Amino acid sequence: MDPLDGNAIGGLMHEVFGAEMTAVTATCATCGASGPVAQTVVYLDAPGTVVRCRNCASVLMVFARVHDRYCVDLQGLAALGAR
Amino acid sequence: MSHISRGFHGRRRTPAGQEGRVPPGQYVTEDFPVLSAGPTPHTPTDSWTFSITQGGGTKKSWTWAEMQALPQEDVTADIHCVTRWSKLDTHWQAVSIDTLLEQVEHDAAYVLAFSDGGYTTNLPLEDVTGGRAWLAYGYDGGPLPAEHGGPARLLVPHLYFWKSAKWVRGLQLLDTDEPGFWETYGYHMYGDPWKEQRYAGD
Amino acid sequence: MEGTAVRGRLTWQTATVSAITPETARASTIAFDVPAWPGHRAGQHLDVRLTADDGYRAERSYSIASAPGEPVAITVERLDDGEVSPYLTEELRPGDEIELRGPIGGYFVWDPDTDHGPLLLAAGGSGVVPFRSILRERERSGAATPARLLYSARSLPEVIYHEELERSGTGVDVVYTLTRSQPPGWSGHRGRVDAALLAEVAWTTGQDPLAFVCGPTSFVEAVAEGLVGLGYPPARVKTERFGATGGR
Secondary structure, eight states: OOOEEGGGGHHHHHHHHSSOOTTSEEEETTTOOEEEGGGSEEEOOTTOEEEEOTTTOOEEEEEEEETTEEEEEOTTEEEESOO | OOOOOTTOOOSOOOOTTOGGGSOTTOEEOSSOOOOOSSOOOOOOGGGOEEEEEETTEEEEEEEHHHHHTSOOEEEEEEEEOTTSEEEEEEEEEEEEHHHHHTTSOOOOSEEEEEETTSOEEEEEGGGSSTTOOEEEEEETTEEOOGGGTTTOEEEOTTSOGGGSOTTEEEEEEESSOOOOHHHHTTBOSSOOGGGTOOBTTO | OTTOOOTTOOOOEEEEEEEEEEOSSSEEEEEEEOTTOOOOOBTOEEEEEEEOTTSOEEEEEEEBOSOTTSOOEEEEEOOTTOSSHHIIIIIOOTTOEEEEEEEEOSSSOBOTTTOOSOEEEEEEGGGGHHHHHHHHHHHHHTOOOOEEEEEEESSGGGOTTHHHHHTOOTTEEEEEEESSOOOTTOOSEESSOOHHHHHHHSOOGGGOOEEEEEEEHHHHHHHHHHHHHTTOOGGGEEEEEEOTTSOO
């Protein structure tokens, strides 16, 4: 199953962050590459959603829905937003 | 929850007579879905090793040839994924984890399986011994395909299949139970499908 | 609280199916009555959520096929082994209720007031859906933006919106490539989009074109790479990948 891109998590990110996020710039903490969230590499299959850097494949974000809450890991990002 | 979609059933096919084999909340599939958290590793067998580690060090390591020289087993098992699909009577060729752990002296109570690509998952030692777990390198009569975890994966059919780490390269011996990748994000530390232990607290 | 859409927040709403229109043997356009729909932009999508009587849930994303200002509609292509698409295309009826949330997306959108440059829209299969919204918005707004749609489909009967596309006005070129079978006498392109076909339809970089590429991941990556190879700045190639499953 081919991975998708950050457009596929537009709804999820809007739910988590309270705003449209696909056009926001994400900067990778591992390699420094940056680009719109829409262009990240997204693995959507449960158990959870894993978002990776298109340049180096490092994990940028993980979202896991556990009961009625999201567990969100953003440690792979150096920045999310205007740089 | 107020809204029910008229006429929507999802995939619900439990073949007649197999109800006892399907844990609660699961459906039976004829497919073998591929679920991934990252790109598929492609590790050549001539550079592949499997290690038992503890602390920072390696207690024992096998090359592919050394692993293949160990006693082999044909395993038939039902497997259950936390995403609700179950696949019955899957056929594997494998080495028992007992065979590997017997060659190492230790008193660990837990293991953390680690894989190419960085995936980890934790299990109690007693759940990977006693004939309950394997290092599987063959599936359905052929080599295990990379998309399903080849060249070799962990196979622990009595727990949810996220514990059967794909692309496994070893087991780290631990004194205490430490959460692996999905466990860190709230998935159950143990994962018994018959008790529907999908998430922490279940 | 369910159904109350506060401006800016994205909540699940209960919508009513108002019409279902077959487009091809496998694809149908489903129009909805959404009580608190805030309006949408061309290129955006929405999420659909289905709940079975035992609480089992499935969610999928679908591009919005209608233009801003038109009633919300999506076009769904049925996949034989799909879980949701067979339900939406075969079971759902006008009057049924469905949960959805949207509109979603701020990257894969085209706005004639703020976006510039001739448009290149490259569609793989059901990737054409957001482009119907974009082309209708282009016409509705009176924008003079030249637009080219490169549409890769398996066969002519599987081309979605064929009649509408054939009626495209001046300023819109539609180029098809049929990858699996072609009708007798077909003089158009056949086979997958390749560098030669891209070079033929792509605007020259001097024209500062804006490209949107939508479809299965393998299609999107091949076309996006090809356009960058022709000199398109990566920021001027917007991509949206579907799974092999059509919806996401």
